[in-house]
Amino acid sequence: MQTPEFDWLVPDWPAPPTVRALCTTRDGGSSLGRYAGLNLGLHVGDAAEAVQANRQRLQAAMGVRAVFLNQVHGVHSAPVDAQAPDAMEADGAITSASDVACTVMVADCLPVLLCDARGRAVAAAHAGWRGLLGSTGQGVLEVAVARMCQQTGAPAQELMAWLGPCIG
Template sequence: MTGGDWLEPDWPAPANVKALVTTRNGGVSVGPYASLNLGLHVGDAPDAVTRNRALLRARLPAEPLWLDQVHGTAVADADENTGPVRADASIATRPRVVCAVMTADCLPVLFCNEGGTVAAATHAGWRGLAAGVLDATLARMGERPENVLAWLGPAIGPRAFEVGDDVRNCFVAADPLAAAAFRPAGAAGKWMGDLFMLARLRLRKLGIERIYGGEICTYFSPDHFFSYRRDGTTGRFASVVWLSE
């Protein structure tokens, strides 16, 4: 699955659906941003981020549509936009149009249909997940859920994602089955949450059964992935997907 400084999703997508996830390695940033930080908003030197994005661009058919992510449910049309857009997901139906999301503990979810005619990338932190960003992405794809594949990228895992009653109650109130995604932590009112399980529950509720990935914890992978919960000041890695010719 891994290829040097890149991760390739292990999912049975059509041959024309291309995807990759960057790691924190192979770039020029230093300090807590070492080395392939792609986020301009985290305090890293802008020229270093520009150089890092150029390194990624060299592996892609076009510049990705970079999003101004706000933990919401807006879905951008990557076919029609080239500059930064305030959204937490994007879709593409044209070849060589690259969808991208940046994360450092939140869950990146990549989508495509079995016909290879639409692809999407979604930023699903717990707030966006609870608000329905996966639902919004599927709606914008305009595809029957049984024809959709989803891949869950690296995110904070259930041994590291400690949350309070507010987060657990938010999910359980919407779906009682979500209770299985939380186990008591040491302190009263604290829980260890399974973001991967919560995403799978949501996807299955939408009718999507072909779900892959969800095995890599950013928190416990310091040599490969940035983690905001682990480090505080840190960079961002990208998950990208596109359709080839």
């Protein structure tokens, strides 16, 4: 990853060295007015050109393509790779590809990053109260963990999680 022209938080967790993770802040970016800074959301009323410029700057700094979801406060975690389209309806993304970033956007909800101990796969989940609860007793985190275990063959005990900033 290059040194960005904006701020990001880097998790302090025992992830394998092949796993890279970050959480952006609003600092930097092209958006103006009430969206001033690094707004990455096309769904909030910001100018689409500014959001696309922000997304391109983030991807250039990371050195990989970021897949942005259409988050619906649900439980689905979508598998992603470099060919995955943006705007898939999901609240989590999982990949074993090294050329793509699983991306979730949060305001007051909890961003959760997951990886297995060997770095074979990573996931990002958008965990709001609806997604945590789920409609069948399985929330977004249970679904993401189950999919990670299925994809890697690792037991849940070998997964690690980083909980990002949120409103408590």
